[in-house]
Amino acid sequence: MVQLYNLHPFGSQQVVPCKLEPERFCGGGRDALFVAAGCKVEAFTVAGQELCQPRCAFSTLGRVLRLAYSEADLEVLILKLESGPKNGERVIYIYIICLRFAPDISSYVLSDDIKLHSLQLLPIYQTGPLTSDGKNLSQEKELLSLFCFFSLPHVGYLYMVVKSVELMSVYQYPEKSQQAVLTPQFLHVITSNNLQCFTVRCSAAAAREEDPYMDTTLKACPPVSMDVCALRIQLFIGLKAICHFKNHIILLTKADPETIPERRGSPKRLLSRKDTSVKIKIPPVAEAGWNLYIVNTISPVQLYKEMIDYSNTYKTAKTQSCIHLLSEAHLLVRAALMDASQLEPGEKAELLEAFKESCGHLGDCYSRLDSQHSHLTLPYYKMSGLSMAEVLGRMDWTVEDGLQKYEKGLIFYINHSLYENLDEELSEELAAKVVQMFYVAEPKQVPHILCSPSMKNINPLTAMSYLRKLDTSGFSSILVTLTKAAVALKMGDLDMHRNEMKSHSEMKFVCGFILEPRLLIQQKKGQIVPTELALYLKETQPGLLVASVLGLQKNNKIGIEEADSFFKVLCAKDEDTIPQLLVDFWEAQIVACLPDVLLQELFFKLTSQYIWRLSKRQSPDTTPLRTSEDLINACSHYGLIYPWVHVLISSDSLADKNYTEDLSKLQSLICGPSFDIASIIPFLEPLSEDTIAGLSVHVLCRTRLKEYEQCIDILLERCPEAVIPYANHELKEENRTLWWKKLLPELCQRIKCGGEKYQLYLSSLKETLSIVAVELELKDFMNVLPDDGTAAFFLPYLLYCSRKKSLT
Numbered sequence: 001m002v003q004l005y006n007l008h009p010f011g012s013q014q015v016v017p018c019k020l021e022p023e024r025f026c027g028g029g030r031d032a033l034f035v036a037a038g039c040k041v042e043a044f045t046v047a048g049q050e051l052c053q054p055r056c057a058f059s060t061l062g063r064v065l066r067l068a069y070s071e072a073d074l075e076v077l078i079l080k081l082e083s084g085p086k087n088g089e090r091v092i093y094i095y096i097i098c099l100r101f102a103p104d105i106s107s108y109v110l111s112d113d114i115k116l117h118s119l120q121l122l123p124i125y126q127t128g129p130l131t132s133d134g135k136n137l138s139q140e141k142e143l144l145s146l147f148c149f150f151s152l153p154h155v156g157y158l159y160m161v162v163k164s165v166e167l168m169s170v171y172q173y174p175e176k177s178q179q180a181v182l183t184p185q186f187l188h189v190i191t192s193n194n195l196q197c198f199t200v201r202c203s204a205a206a207a208r209e210e211d212p213y214m215d216t217t218l219k220a221c222p223p224v225s226m227d228v229c230a231l232r233i234q235l236f237i238g239l240k241a242i243c244h245f246k247n248h249i250i251l252l253t254k255a256d257p258e259t260i261p262e263r264r265g266s267p268k269r270l271l272s273r274k275d276t277s278v279k280i281k282i283p284p285v286a287e288a289g290w291n292l293y294i295v296n297t298i299s300p301v302q303l304y305k306e307m308i309d310y311s312n313t314y315k316t317a318k319t320q321s322c323i324h325l326l327s328e329a330h331l332l333v334r335a336a337l338m339d340a341s342q343l344e345p346g347e348k349a350e351l352l353e354a355f356k357e358s359c360g361h362l363g364d365c366y367s368r369l370d371s372q373h374s375h376l377t378l379p380y381y382k383m384s385g386l387s388m389a390e391v392l393g394r395m396d397w398t399v400e401d402g403l404q405k406y407e408k409g410l411i412f413y414i415n416h417s418l419y420e421n422l423d424e425e426l427s428e429e430l431a432a433k434v435v436q437m438f439y440v441a442e443p444k445q446v447p448h449i450l451c452s453p454s455m456k457n458i459n460p461l462t463a464m465s466y467l468r469k470l471d472t473s474g475f476s477s478i479l480v481t482l483t484k485a486a487v488a489l490k491m492g493d494l495d496m497h498r499n500e501m502k503s504h505s506e507m508k509f510v511c512g513f514i515l516e517p518r519l520l521i522q523q524k525k526g527q528i529v530p531t532e533l534a535l536y537l538k539e540t541q542p543g544l545l546v547a548s549v550l551g552l553q554k555n556n557k558i559g560i561e562e563a564d565s566f567f568k569v570l571c572a573k574d575e576d577t578i579p580q581l582l583v584d585f586w587e588a589q590i591v592a593c594l595p596d597v598l599l600q601e602l603f604f605k606l607t608s609q610y611i612w613r614l615s616k617r618q619s620p621d622t623t624p625l626r627t628s629e630d631l632i633n634a635c636s637h638y639g640l641i642y643p644w645v646h647v648l649i650s651s652d653s654l655a656d657k658n659y660t661e662d663l664s665k666l667q668s669l670i671c672g673p674s675f676d677i678a679s680i681i682p683f684l685e686p687l688s689e690d691t692i693a694g695l696s697v698h699v700l701c702r703t704r705l706k707e708y709e710q711c712i713d714i715l716l717e718r719c720p721e722a723v724i725p726y727a728n729h730e731l732k733e734e735n736r737t738l739w740w741k742k743l744l745p746e747l748c749q750r751i752k753c754g755g756e757k758y759q760l761y762l763s764s765l766k767e768t769l770s771i772v773a774v775e776l777e778l779k780d781f782m783n784v785l786p787d788d789g790t791a792a793f794f795l796p797y798l799l800y801c802s803r804k805k806s807l808t
């Protein structure tokens with residue numbers, strides 16, 4: 001269906017000073033108009049509103065049957081679409097395209113009614129970005145969309161023919177047409193006495209080809225399927241031919257001799273949108289009976305403004321007519337912006353401003369409608385560049401019949417805007433209006449709305465009053481409780497806050513924070529900002545805070561790096577300092593059994609921090625939430641610490657219990673089954689083996705790497721009392737031979753040397769001999785004994801070895 005609007009796209013017009021009656025004509029180049037008559041071609045300069053001036057003329061060898069100006073890049077275009085590498089691509093190309101079109105012409109009976117009189121291809125190119133002076137950075141043009149238009153006397157068809165042949169629009173003419181010409185903005189059609197103008201959908205189709213974000217919450221464009229409209233008709237006498245050249249329509253008129261009026265001193269004005277806008281300039285050489293006119297189309301911005309003024313008649317009515325007319329205005333500006341090479345300096349900025357304004361008008365319309373398309377409010381307002389406060393300022397807040405109604409479009413826009421981090425804070429007055437709006441339209445969203453950073457300036461008493469209304473209306477939830485607790489903190493009412501935080505279990509509160517993460521974490525200008533509630537929980541309920549952030553991470557509400565940054569900012573630590581609360585969070589992640597990919601990274605973070613604090617003898621800045629025993633009992637990644645480790649560290653009295661906790665946690669991780677020992681070795685350097693703590697870690701790592709002989713040497717030298725517990729735990733199965741091949745000879749050698757550790761070595765030797773006497777046969781046992789040993793010392797073990805068969 002074609003909509004009819006009393007708008008006019010044409011401005012002034014002038015007569016081309018042709019010497020002969022034109023037979024063929026076309027535009028070309030930057031400012032040239034070519035007119036052919038018989039065997040002669042005249043060229044004229046067409047420049048804006050100035051009088052059309054002759055440029056040159058030349059003769060041809062024969063009569064000009066057809067005249068067309070072709071640009072080289074357009075002919076490449078045709079070759080690109082040609083399916084066969086044969087000669088005569090253009091003829092074959094047009095024939096193929098025509099075969100694929102299937103217009104419905106069943107209603108036409110006469111052959112004249114189905115005669116094709118116009119056929120045109122219209123390419124739209126995608127060009128590079130413009131510089132400040134309006135010039136393209138790149139001269140290369142890439143085909144974005146291609147349209148094919150053809151017309152019968154009573155109907156015209158517009159197809160898109162890039163990826164597939166798709167019918168876009170059908171134009172029903174009010175009277176029989178003679179010729180039609182398609183431009184990116186309009187379809188111009190001539191009848192015997194009328195110049196008609198219809199809108200087209202080329203820019204809508206091209207926009208969707210150009211921008212992958214079109215038809216999302218970010219961007220929108222009127223649909224290709226939207227009804228086209230006809231603008232006001234321009235009257236002429238004896239129209240014969242038409243062509244389009246840049247911002248001009250060239251018309252050939254030829255009246256029958258008997259209808260030619262007697263000429264007077266001044267030319268007759270033609271009908272136009274405004275009498276003052278039509279200026280007919282006829283050179284003295286014009287002949288009676290025919291004229292070649294140049295009709296200057298008015299600028300897109302001027303026509304856009306007229307459309308906007310026209311749409312105001314529908315402003316108060318909730319009809320589709322307002323949206324349709326505003327959509328036409330939007331597409332008009334969009335089409336002009338797509339052909340930036342044709343714009344005058346400064347015109348692009350004016351068009352961009354008009355584009356944003358049109359988006360704002362469309363946003364206003366959709367915000368007032370309660371329809372399936374009301375969601376378009378969001379992308380149009382986004383494209384308008386209007387702030388949320390400016391959008392709210394455009395709303396009509398008057399109350400009718402004591403009831404305030406808010407349509408879906410506005411609610412949808414405000415809701416989404418408040419969920420996004422717009423870095424825009426509403427005033428106290430606007431914030432109060434927003435919460436009142438949602439209490440009326442979508443009360444379940446009130447707690448979420450109050451958590452938005454944009455609502456920071458709302459009066460806490462106002463916020464609390466709406467939350468209490470939700471309670472009294474039966475809408476009680478964990479989210480309302482948490483929001484009330486947060487608002488109570490802003491009010492400075494700690495008793496109310498504590499009462500709210502006692503009303504549910506910790507697990508329910510964690511679920512509440514998962515439903516609304518902004519109760520804890522917000523963003524401003526891309527930076528993470530902990531809320532006042534999060535700061536208070538850090539001091540009063542750190543366990544709940546850690547569990548809640550862990551819940552957010554497991555539910556993909558916050559990323560790993562974001563969570564780490566949150567705790568650093570929360571504890572006012574710089575990027576290189578790790579607060580204990582972040583260590584607690586890492587430990588909680590280990591307990592939560594995250595995927596293996598994240599597990600090794602967590603191991604690295606924790607061991608690095610444990611080692612750093614042990615090397616600096618640095619205590620945690622807060623009391624750890626979990627002890628090493630808690631972690632061992634909670635998950636398998638923290639393993640039981642080997643018994644010999646306890647013997648080793650018992651000789652070192654550490655005054656700081658938290659220091660021993662870090663050591664125990666590090667030892668437990670190393671003893672666990674999931675830890676990659678090789679990865680930690682390069683980071684052990686700060687942890688000196690001169691301390692018992694450092695020694696225990698180094699020996700543990702070497703043990704996990706199966707460097708048993710080296711560990712035995714270290715323990716014999718540094719802590720002999722730990723050697724036998726170490727051997728009992730580590731020297732098993734295939735490693736049992738080290739009892740008599742390594743440990744026994746080492747102990748014998750050290751006993752010979754004497755010294756202050758003689759008694760420890762001797763005690764260890766006796767334990768070793770008892771084990772070896774059990775493991776070996778008598779002959780083998782005698783072979784491992786030292787040759788220079790005292791027989792009386794070894795005799796009891798020899799007797800036991802010889803009798804063990806009879807004992808068994």
